[in-house]
Amino acid sequence: MRSVLVVFKKEMLEILRDRRTLIAIALAALATPTVLFVISQVTTKTATQTYTVGYSGDIPTGLDILFNATGLKLERVADPAAAAKQQVDIGVVFTPSGIEEYFDPTRQSAQIADVRLQTIISRYDAAKIAASLQEKGVDPSVLNPLPIQQHPLSSPVQAAGNSFLSFFLPYILITMSLTGGLSAALDTSAGERERRTLESLLLTPTPRSHVLIGKILAVSLLSLTAALAAIVSMLVALSQIQFGGRQGALEVVLSPVAAIVMVWLAVLLAGSFSSLTIALGTLARNFRQGQAYATPLYFITIFPASIVLFIPDFNPSLGYYLIPILNAVLVLRDAIVHNAVAWSSLAVTSASLVLTGAVCFYAALRLFTREALLVRS
Amino acid sequence: MTDAAVRVDRLEKQLGPNKVLRGISFEANAGEIFGLLGPNGAGKTTSLRVICTLLAPDAGSVEVLGYNTRTAPQEVRRRVGVVTAEFGVYPRLTARENIAYFAELSGVLDGDVQRKVDVVIDRLDMGSFANQRAESLSSGQKQKVAIARAIVHDPPVLMFDEPTSNLDVLASREIRQFMVESKGRGKCVIFSTHVLHDAERLCDRVTIIHQGIVVASGPTAEVRGKFHDLEDAFLSLVGAPS
Numbered sequence: 358m359r360s361v362l363v364v365f366k367k368e369m370l371e372i373l374r375d376r377r378t379l380i381a382i383a384l385a386a387l388a389t390p391t392v393l394f395v396i397s398q399v400t401t402k403t404a405t406q407t408y409t410v411g412y413s414g415d416i417p418t419g420l421d422i423l424f425n426a427t428g429l430k431l432e433r434v435a436d437p438a439a440a441a442k443q444q445v446d447i448g449v450v451f452t453p454s455g456i457e458e459y460f461d462p463t464r465q466s467a468q469i470a471d472v473r474l475q476t477i478i479s480r481y482d483a484a485k486i487a488a489s490l491q492e493k494g495v496d497p498s499v500l501n502p503l504p505i506q507q508h509p510l511s512s513p514v515q516a517a518g519n520s521f522l523s524f525f526l527p528y529i530l531i532t533m534s535l536t537g538g539l540s541a542a543l544d545t546s547a548g549e550r551e552r553r554t555l556e557s558l559l560l561t562p563t564p565r566s567h568v569l570i571g572k573i574l575a576v577s578l579l580s581l582t583a584a585l586a587a588i589v590s591m592l593v594a595l596s597q598i599q600f601g602g603r604q605g606a607l608e609v610v611l612s613p614v615a616a617i618v619m620v621w622l623a624v625l626l627a628g629s630f631s632s633l634t635i636a637l638g639t640l641a642r643n644f645r646q647g648q649a650y651a652t653p654l655y656f657i658t659i660f661p662a663s664i665v666l667f668i669p670d671f672n673p674s675l676g677y678y679l680i681p682i683l684n685a686v687l688v689l690r691d692a693i694v695h696n697a698v699a700w701s702s703l704a705v706t707s708a709s710l711v712l713t714g715a716v717c718f719y720a721a722l723r724l725f726t727r728e729a730l731l732v733r734s
Numbered sequence: 735m736t737d738a739a740v741r742v743d744r745l746e747k748q749l750g751p752n753k754v755l756r757g758i759s760f761e762a763n764a765g766e767i768f769g770l771l772g773p774n775g776a777g778k779t780t781s782l783r784v785i786c787t788l789l790a791p792d793a794g795s796v797e798v799l800g801y802n803t804r805t806a807p808q809e810v811r812r813r814v815g816v817v818t819a820e821f822g823v824y825p826r827l828t829a830r831e832n833i834a835y836f837a838e839l840s841g842v843l844d845g846d847v848q849r850k851v852d853v854v855i856d857r858l859d860m861g862s863f864a865n866q867r868a869e870s871l872s873s874g875q876k877q878k879v880a881i882a883r884a885i886v887h888d889p890p891v892l893m894f895d896e897p898t899s900n901l902d903v904l905a906s907r908e909i910r911q912f913m914v915e916s917k918g919r920g921k922c923v924i925f926s927t928h929v930l931h932d933a934e935r936l937c938d939r940v941t942i943i944h945q946g947i948v949v950a951s952g953p954t955a956e957v958r959g960k961f962h963d964l965e966d967a968f969l970s971l972v973g974a975p976s
Contacts, residue, residue, distance in 0.1 A: 359838075359844075360838070360839060363835070363838040363839060364839075367824075367827070367831075367835050370826075370827065370831070371824060371826045371827065374826040375826060552822045552823075552824070552825070553820040553821070553822025554822040554823065554824060555822075556788065556816075556818065556820070556822075557816070557822065557836065557880070557883065557884075558839075559788060560786055560788065560811060560814070560816055561811060561836060561839035561840050562808040562809075562811040562812045562839075562840060562841055563839045563840075563841075564808070568839075728788075728789055728790070731783070731788055731789070
């Protein structure tokens with residue numbers, strides 16, 4: 358296997374001297390903190406922003422204090438319904454019998470102001486009812502005949518952090534495992550043909566399988582490094598950035614179990630993606646054609662990674678863990694949220710990903726040993 | 735049976751719909767420059783690719799120093815060095831690293847790699863640019879890198895496929911000198927070209943291929959025969975007006 362090491366070392370040397378690849382990885386690692394920073398700025402601004410309520414009529418006593426405390430600014434207008442279309446965020450008419458509310462649901466500011474208004478009115482109603490009952494000598498607790506005392510077994514703040522992580526971490530792991538090594542994979546396959554070095558390489562007595570393994574190992578290492586760098590930068594960013602105006606950063610802790618599962622899955626994904634992208638690059642006549650072949654992979658990988666976002670409580674049967682990429686997302690989600698791993702799921706996932714990698718390697722090897730590889734060039 | 739370094743026997747090869755080789759036979763010996771001649775598309779490159787095991791023959795056989803290309807392709811590759819007109823090199827590696835990479839892949843032992851690389855760098859007078867990245871080299875310098883990587887494992891059979899077609903006059907002359915020098919070292923040099931003038935000056939024996947068949951074969955002077963030069967002889971053999 359000396360020749361595998363020779364090819365691996367040469368490929369790594371070329372990768373480390375390729376500024377494009379290194380810059381792409383660095384940018385990818387910085388992209389996640391940048392996106393998170395922007396999200397934090399937006400959520401903080403949304404949480405602390407004051408929205409305007411255009412009103413007419415007489416404000417019930419004490420309600421104006423609640424408005425101010427909840428970030429709603431009252432502004433008297435002639436026609437609240439007309440003003441709610443553009444001038445203010447929502448319009449309210451106070452009548453002796455109640456409140457008429459006017460808002461445009463297509464405006465995000467109107468939605469947020471509406472939620473705040475509902476909260477205020479609920480509190481105001483509860484306070485008024487309690488006061489009336491007390492005046493009549495009735496204990497207000499009769500309104501709550503079955504009080505509930507919650508005892509969370511883990512920190513709600515950490516639970517929120519885990520929920521956030523269970524979506525973002527698999528997503529970044531999978532996309533970076535694919536894109537981190539893509540440029541190098543195409544360079545080492547389609548690039549050999551484009552640079553006219555392929556024929557000389559195939560003329561050496563080194564078995565083609567050894568050449569291919571050396572290339573796949575180099576690309577896999579690059580993918581793995583890119584994925585782990587992006588995840589580490591994301592975790593650092595999450596520990597520093599505040600979201601939604603809350604005090605302190607989101608509590609994000611990657612448990613040892615989740616970390617081990619993540620690295621294991623990253624290795625399997627990097628190997629599979631490297632074999633697949635090298636196979637596609639071998640099919641291509643040049644780098645650009647290779648990129649065109651690889652483009653559908655973005656959609657194929659992003660869709661399963663997004664399923665946790667759309668169906669957070671997706672708890673599939675073991676058979677679903679045979680589906681590559683989706684299985685990695687599910688196992689990682691479980692490891693993060695529950696801090697535990699179902700070994701049967703992990704075993705099926707590992708077997709599925711190893712088999713996928715083997716099939717991709719076999720396809721790449723078949724392509725690499727075909728006469729058409731040279732004749733087409 | 736002679737002890738030819740390369741023996742091609744009734745070789746046939748089809749690529750896609752085209753029958754490129756239709757039963758060609760020839761032999762090339764150690765210590766000679768053997769010319770494989772013919773116009774573009776005659777089948778010269780395909781013949782060389784079969785000899786160096788990149789392509790498998792459909793029929794017939796090829797032996798290099800007694801090793802059959804079908805049954806012992808790796809043994810054949812160990813004994814062959816090929817230089818083509820497409821001298822692609824790895825741009826981000828230096829000239830020295832390019833050569834060392836192929837030395838290692840060709841089975842040169844670890845402790846011997848740098849010594850062998852130094853030998854070919856000296857032999858081809860590459861010292862001035864050996865440590866430069868290949869992306870900064872001229873065409874002639876890249877061609878030297880391509881030659882160096884083909885000979886670094888000291889193969890007994892050297893094949894040159896249109897080696898001067900992308901080079902200027904000076905670089906072409908160096909290639910021709912190198913072929914003559916290799917012949918002097920006892921190598922079997924196979925020179926494939928459509929430039930019959932070059933072949934006439936360099937080759938001891940030639941085989942002319944046209945449309946996948948051998949139309950003439952033998953010592954250069956014998957093939958030229960009564961004609962003014964090899965080009966006239968070739969035109970006469972393929973029935974084209976001279």
